[in-house]
Amino acid sequence: MDYTELKLRLMQQGAKFTAAARKTMCHNRFGHITFSDYATTGGIVAVLDKRVYVNIPEKFQGTSFEVDVFEDKLILKYHNRIIKISFCIIPVPKYALDVERLSDNTPVRELVMTHADRVRISPVHGCSYHCNFCTSNEAYYKEILCEQLDQAFNIALNDPYNKPCHVLISGGTPNEEINSYAWINDIYYYFPHKYPQFDFDVMLSPRGMRPEQTSMKDYDEFLHYLYDECGVKTLSVNLELYNDRFRDRFIPDKAAVGKDNYYRFILQAVEIFGEKSVRSSLVVGLESEEDTLNGVRALLDCGCLPVLSAFVPAPGTDMANYPAPSVEFLLETARKANDMAREAKLQLGPLCRPCTHNSITIEEGEIVI
Numbered sequence: 039m040d041y042t043e044l045k046l047r048l049m050q051q052g053a054k055f056t057a058a059a060r061k062t063m064c065h066n067r068f069g070h071i072t073f074s075d076y077a078t079t080g081g082i083v084a085v086l087d088k089r090v091y092v093n094i095p096e097k098f099q100g101t102s103f104e105v106d107v108f109e110d111k112l113i114l115k116y117h118n119r120i121i122k123i124s125f126c127i128i129p130v131p132k133y134a135l136d137v138e139r140l141s142d143n144t145p146v147r148e149l150v151m152t153h154a155d156r157v158r159i160s161p162v163h164g165c166s167y168h169c170n171f172c173t174s175n176e177a178y179y180k181e182i183l184c185e186q187l188d189q190a191f192n193i194a195l196n197d198p199y200n201k202p203c204h205v206l207i208s209g210g211t212p213n214e215e216i217n218s219y220a221w222i223n224d225i226y227y228y229f230p231h232k233y234p235q236f237d238f239d240v241m242l243s244p245r246g247m248r249p250e251q252t253s254m255k256d257y258d259e260f261l262h263y264l265y266d267e268c269g270v271k272t273l274s275v276n277l278e279l280y281n282d283r284f285r286d287r288f289i290p291d292k293a294a295v296g297k298d299n300y301y302r303f304i305l306q307a308v309e310i311f312g313e314k315s316v317r318s319s320l321v322v323g324l325e326s327e328e329d330t331l332n333g334v335r336a337l338l339d340c341g342c343l344p345v346l347s348a349f350v351p352a353p354g355t356d357m358a359n360y361p362a363p364s365v366e367f368l369l370e371t372a373r374k375a376n377d378m379a380r381e382a383k384l385q386l387g388p389l390c391r392p393c394t395h396n397s398i399t400i401e402e403g404e405i406v407i
């Protein structure tokens with residue numbers, strides 16, 4: 039087995055964590071070691087041999103992997119045999135494990151969440167878009183006040199278990215209303231100015247400064263606002279799927295924006311933010327390999343870094359009972375996508391190594407069991 043296959047098997051199968059392992063890990067008074075927010079970030083982030091990052095869902099049965107302790111160190115076993123690699127864990131933050139709250143009783147982890155070395159700020163609770171596989175789809179829509187986000191952000195920055203190094207201001211997508219756009223535009227401005235010591239990344243869909251501004255000029259104005267005025271460093275503009283039939287069915291709001299508008303927005307973003315500063319996620323496992331690779335090609339042609347995310351059938355979503363893709367399918371697709379990216383003198387994203395923990399990446403080297 040190589041590191042790529044090991045990573046994908048861990049992401050797909052998860053691992054049991056023995057009592058001895060749990061004792062050495064950060065946990066709360068109930069012994070919980072994880073907090074699951076989104077389907078793809080619900081596990082423990084582990085580092086294999088100090089270089090391969092992987093999100094490992096916590097499983098109590100149905101997996102061949104076990105995290106245990108040997109000679110005071112965490113070890114990883116596969117079918118009860120020790121894999122000869124170093125195995126470390128990046129802790130889940132204390133505010134998430136202990137459900138710390140703001141003065142108004144809002145759980146901090148509803149507004150911010152640290153994964154690996156990045157803290158995510160979530161200005162929108164829920165989302166005005168309804169992507170069928172997304173856990174935000176079912177949540178009620180609410181715009182969070184900037185002061186509340188700032189309080190939560192400060193708690194995350196000072197967390198005793200995990201202090202983040204960079205920041206994502208993520209979706210959901212705001213309502214198409216002038217006030218909603220103005221409110222989130224202020225948040226994009228506020229945080230990078232107040233915390234210039236951090237690099238800020240923003241995840242969003244193609245848009246202008248105000249609703250229904252979708253001309254190239256509008257895109258250009260908004261992207262310049264983010265880059266020149268706000269000081270945002272990188273963007274994530276997620277295409278999600280390539281095949282129009284699946285886009286209409288699974289991501290109707292993004293389908294309504296139109297793939298061409300995604301490409302136009304991304305092209306312009308690369309122009310303004312620079313090479314390797316714009317990435318876009320594709321969900322692998324809902325459409326054919328050919329569709330996904332066509333999506334990879336289209337993104338590379340825009341100068342954008344494709345990020346491959348394995349489809350995870352998340353409980354509570356419309357797609358909870360859809361089958362997860364096989365490791366073999368993911369491997370095959372990822373290897374071809376990686377070759378295409380290298381040929382284009384780009385690479386599969388994200389560039390931040392710790393942030394690759396929940397993406398399909400090609401990792402060098404064989405492992406010994």
Ligand code: SF4
Nearest residue numbers: 165167169172209210
């Ligand atoms: S736009 Fe993003 S946050 Fe909103 S439903 Fe789609 S995937 Fe989820």
